Amino acid sequence: MCSVQSVMSVRTGRMKLWLSIVACVILALAEANGISYTEFQLYVLRPKTRDQLKELHELAKEIDLDFWDTPRVKRDVRVMVSFSDGSKFEQALDRHDFDYDYVVGNVQQILDKERKSNSEYYQRTKRDSNSRSTIDFNHYWELDEIYDYLDEMAAASPMVDVFEIGKTRQGRPIKAVTISPTGKVTLDRPVVFMDAGIHAREWVGHMSVMYMFHEFVEHPELYQEQLSKTDYVIIPVLNPDGYVYTHTANRLWRKNRVQNNLLCAGVDLNRNFPYAWAYTSNGCTNTFAGTEPASEPETKAMTELMDKYKSAMVTYIAVHTSGEMILWPWGYKFEHCANGEEHDTLGKKARDAIVSAGGREWEVGNSADVLYIASGATDDYAYHTGARLAYTIELTGGGLHGFDLPPSELEKAVREAFEIYKTFGANAGTLPLPTPSA
Ligand code: 0X9
Ligand code: ZN
Numbered sequence: 425m426c427s428v429q430s431v432m433s434v435r436t437g438r439m440k441l442w443l444s445i446v447a448c449v450i451l452a453l454a455e456a457n458g459i460s461y462t463e464f465q466l467y468v469l470r471p472k473t474r475d476q477l478k479e480l481h482e483l484a485k486e487i488d489l490d491f492w493d494t495p496r497v498k499r500d501v502r503v504m505v506s507f508s509d510g511s512k513f514e515q516a517l518d519r520h521d522f523d524y525d526y527v528v529g530n531v532q533q534i535l536d537k538e539r540k541s542n543s544e545y546y547q548r549t550k551r552d553s554n555s556r557s558t559i560d561f562n563h564y565w566e567l568d569e570i571y572d573y574l575d576e577m578a579a580a581s582p583m584v585d586v587f588e589i590g591k592t593r594q595g596r597p598i599k600a601v602t603i604s605p606t607g608k609v610t611l612d613r614p615v616v617f618m619d620a621g622i623h624a625r626e627w628v629g630h631m632s633v634m635y636m637f638h639e640f641v642e643h644p645e646l647y648q649e650q651l652s653k654t655d656y657v658i659i660p661v662l663n664p665d666g667y668v669y670t671h672t673a674n675r676l677w678r679k680n681r682v683q684n685n686l687l688c689a690g691v692d693l694n695r696n697f698p699y700a701w702a703y704t705s706n707g708c709t710n711t712f713a714g715t716e717p718a719s720e721p722e723t724k725a726m727t728e729l730m731d732k733y734k735s736a737m738v739t740y741i742a743v744h745t746s747g748e749m750i751l752w753p754w755g756y757k758f759e760h761c762a763n764g765e766e767h768d769t770l771g772k773k774a775r776d777a778i779v780s781a782g783g784r785e786w787e788v789g790n791s792a793d794v795l796y797i798a799s800g801a802t803d804d805y806a807y808h809t810g811a812r813l814a815y816t817i818e819l820t821g822g823g824l825h826g827f828d829l830p831p832s833e834l835e836k837a838v839r840e841a842f843e844i845y846k847t848f849g850a851n852a853g854t855l856p857l858p859t860p861s862a
Contacts, residue, residue, distance in 0.1 A: 462531075464505065464530075464531040465506075465528065465531065466526075467527060469522050470498065471499075472497070472521075477497060481796060483516050486512075487505065490505075490676070494749075494794075494795055504531055507529075534824050534825070535675055538823050538828045556573065565631065567596070567661060570661055581641050583603050583607065583640075584602070587600060587601075589659070589726070589728065591721060592665040596664040598659065598664060598725045604655040604656070611736040613655050614655070615737045615852075616738070616740075616741065617658075617730060618633060620661065620662065621666075621667055622722075622744070625676050628819045628834065628841075631838050632842065635842055636841075636842050636845045650846065650850050650853060654852045656849070657737075659725075663679075665681040675828070677690070678710050684707030687708065688708035691714040694801045696713055698727065699800070701716075726802070727805070730805075730806065730809055734811075737806070737809075737810065737858065738813065739811060739812065739813045739814075740807070741815050741844075741845070744816055745818060745819045746821020746826040748784060748786040749794060750817050750844065751795060751815060751816045752789075752790060753807045755792055755801055756797060756799040757797065758793070761807060761814075763812070766812075768788060770848065771788035771789075774848060783843070812855060820833075820841075
């Protein structure tokens with residue numbers, strides 16, 4: 425990084441020295457302030473046909489479009505675009521005969537409004553600490569709160585083991601946790617492997633996994649049947665640097681925090697996995713896949729962990745937000761995986777469980793059909809690695825941009841997610857271990 429020493433070590437002339445100083449100042453300013461969305465505008469589009477959807481995805485390769493809703497035919501989809509790309513974007517929409525409206529010219533205003541109402545709520549419900557006796561699911565926990573609780577429970581419960589699986593670019597630990605009545609996962613019982621928080625801003629995901637952990641570990645007697653047959657391996661915060669950044673600087677940050685070039689940071693870790701990885705050129709986009717497959721420490725940490733448990737991993741769950749969807753492979757191409765029916769049937773069972781618990785009817789289907797094609801994602805990697813069932817779930821969103829579910833609605837959302845985890849976990853306990861590949 426930039427320091428006086430590194431600047432002074434430039435020996436090849438004054439020009440380079442000045443360039444280094446300017447670059448360091450730009451970086452320092454960007455780091456210090458985070459991004460403000462005053463320069464971003466919001467549109468609502470209504471795609472009329474599947475061809476228009478395809479055109480939209482083609483356009484997303486040229487312009488950095490931040491979708492706040494999953495683009496679907498005949499549904500409103502909100503898209504955030506920078507001022508500088510605005511006219512190019514509008515011209516393309518007109519050329520392809522899109523119906524659209526311009527909503528607001530300063531997205532920061534929306535964020536500020538949401539932040540204000542959420543912080544008023546925090547003030548009303550604030551607690552002094554997040555220790556085991558006082559935790560609640562009416563606020564979004566910061567990284568330290570999550571890690572402290574995991575460590576506390578590891579010390580308190582013989583079922584829990586917490587360990588570090590790697591370090592991020594900024595030196596933060598990436599932690600994994602296992603839950604097993606025997607204390608250690610011994611690979612002789614089916615394993616459910618889960619991760620949350622690969623996308624930093626999808627806070628309901630982190631919290632849903634913490635809720636599941638809390639329930640299983642603090643009330644094991646309620647889930648005895650399930651816990652006696654299935655072990656869990658969980659990474660609750662796969663992208664800790666990004667998560668901290670969403671709390672401190674930029675609520676809408678998605679990627680990790682690697683510095684790609686002078687101005688842009690971040691690899692979309694859910695495009696960085698080493699199966700069906702696809703090259704993307706622009707390090708400034710929200711879905712930059714990295715310079716090569718598994719270029720990122722978070723990706724390596726997870727693939728190594730999966731390797732360790734793959735002989736027993738029957739089910740994989742990637743936890744995301746938002747849209748209320750249960751998605752199954754493949755996601756990098758328009759082809760259903762071999763046991764698509766099995767995925768679909770179990771996905772619908774989970775959806776029924778949510779409805780019985782008072783939730784809405786979630787969408788269940790193939791990832792590419794329901795959502796869009798995306799390469800280098802964890803679900804396809806896990807399926808390819810041998811998980812019999814591999815899902816991406818998109819939890820309940822909220823707020824104007826789909827990531828700011830008000831804290832007052834958080835508990836309901838994580839309880840609904842728990843219905844999915846219980847359904848998938850109970851099913852996993854009935855499945856045979858994967859047959860070792862030759
Ligand atoms: O685009 C993604 O990475 C996921 N959606 S999100 O809005 N949370 O970013 C969906 C990934 C689905 N899986 C594949 N397409 N393989
Ligand atoms: Zn996501």
